[in-house]
Amino acid sequence: MTATEVLESASTDWIAAATAVGITLRDGVAERDREGAISTAAFDLLRSSGLSRALVPTEFGGGGASHREMGDILRALGRHDSSTAVAFAMHSHLVATQVWRHKHGMDASAVFEKVSAGAILVSTGASDWVESNGRAERVAGGYRVSARKGPASGCEVGTVAVTSIRWDDAPEGPQVIHCAIPLSAQGVRIEKTWDTLGLRASGSHTIVFEEVFVPDAAVALIRPAAVWPPILNVVIGAALPLVLAAYLGIADSAVELVAASLAGRGDPHLVTSAGEMTNAYTTAADLIAAMFTDSENLGFANTDVHAARTLSRKTVAADALVETVRLAIETVGGVGYSRGCPLEMWYRDIHGCLFHPLPRAKQLRFSGHVLLGNGPLG
Template structure:
């Protein structure tokens, strides 16, 4: 039995995007185990994602992209997650930034500059998860822009990225502390990467620290200035655009764990195997259904910018993450001790899938967020 025999609800994507992702993923697979040991990102993988058109797949056709839907991009990430989890999760960080711009475009905002850069091959690097509402770093106003100083970590794919999409705290703003949202080319003088990523899982995602030392950010690079300590509606958009894509990459990790486990126990009739496989399928199906619901709710990046929508998306993310982890855990339990060995791919996948816990928002923060919204308060406490 393989996952292909399990009913799947994510049926809308065209086969072309998924097939393309499969071809790319199959070429990456031979290096995955060694890169997991070394912790080195596969730069050539991102060259392939550019060359194949996958890095610009979400960009509308009229701006030079592939015109893929949100759900289709989820299927791409899901397929890549089967083959190379670290690359899939790092690539999801680029994809969610593009998806946010597609949402803006769908709501009448001009996203042309970003679309053109991505269509020309730019890879976007996000620091949003670590910045969140209050951001970090230090900005000083000067003629024509700002001088900024910051350390941003983790920044997945920063070694292969071209543009850092980040925010900087500006405590000296005349109207009180503000946050500057901006895009900074990684080749800008004063920007450097420190290789700090040494983790349990997703070791080859290149999620190192980006250090900004006396970096000039011109006014033209500032996309938004907002109060530093109030919930910004922008994050509702990011949550709705990003979380389905990110979780789709992790769903691919779980898909492959199901295939590996069921292949290893095929033909066995030990009585305990059957209920374990049943639990395995329950957890996998629950995660898949929740992630499918996230894509359905996104309405192909036309969802409403509301706290309620963000809260519901985050709730689904938390429960999906737990079921994805349970899926890979049960896969190991099903096959027995061999699954605990580093000679078995399940061991790496169990480490990798735990990365799902740390994307916004971790469980404790999510339940606080959701509880506040459900009771009529703002997402973060100022009361």
């Protein structure tokens, strides 16, 4: 299967399709990492190959992939181009959330039709969370909003920002408006603020909204600003398995490099180090697999308990992923510390998994509160 072959849902080899795209992109990865530039061509390939609509149900023009199959796609892509894989996971998790809604009897057809037509969704969730930020003002037919949202992975190649804006002057007290804003809308611009240790080519810049009009039809939800919103349980359950799958692809490549570089070596210290790396790698892979199993192909119940369990697995898996690549460098020796070896970039990139919601300290409080019956926010 070529990188530009349109997928047929009934017989798609999703891993082969993602691998074809990844191989096409692989030669430019190091240069894009040095320049900090997202690959526009990558997202053109993700559209033309059908991968950007893989999760959309077939009746809406998509590929009908399962949640786990979408994870396989991201994992395969992450083996070759980690920045693109993680940025693509941001689009994919938003589609997955809509699939959850569809499976639970809610209308997601408008989003599905946009994605099937080639839209790339951009998430601002990492900077929004419960209380959100920005300023919304009620005007005739909608809202006038201003905010800065970053990091927003893939925003340079995206079509629609899925975001939330704080509405402090709401009659019922401070509220949060969840809405979709076209990145082509008047008053929207991108500030290139992404200059980081790793995932440098993910295009995770800042979206700036300046007095942007959001019509009522583009508002999906209005909720209290200080109360845990059940929609975030859905986002957590849909998103984190996919996001971690992209990072697992990085760990796959690191382990494969060690196995190929040191094949047949029996030095005791190398064997021990390789065994320790295998333990960390197996822990990460098993936890991520369990996240997909418990998602029940996006049929999971919207509960605080499911979200807390997913977040706990995310923390432990993220630590194990970082440890896997660290031990890969330790096992191969000093060459792994050189920029001439891809382990150096993979080690920088793998650390990105620590910063997706929720970071360890916040996750511990969340999961602890839920266990003790306090609710996620205590």
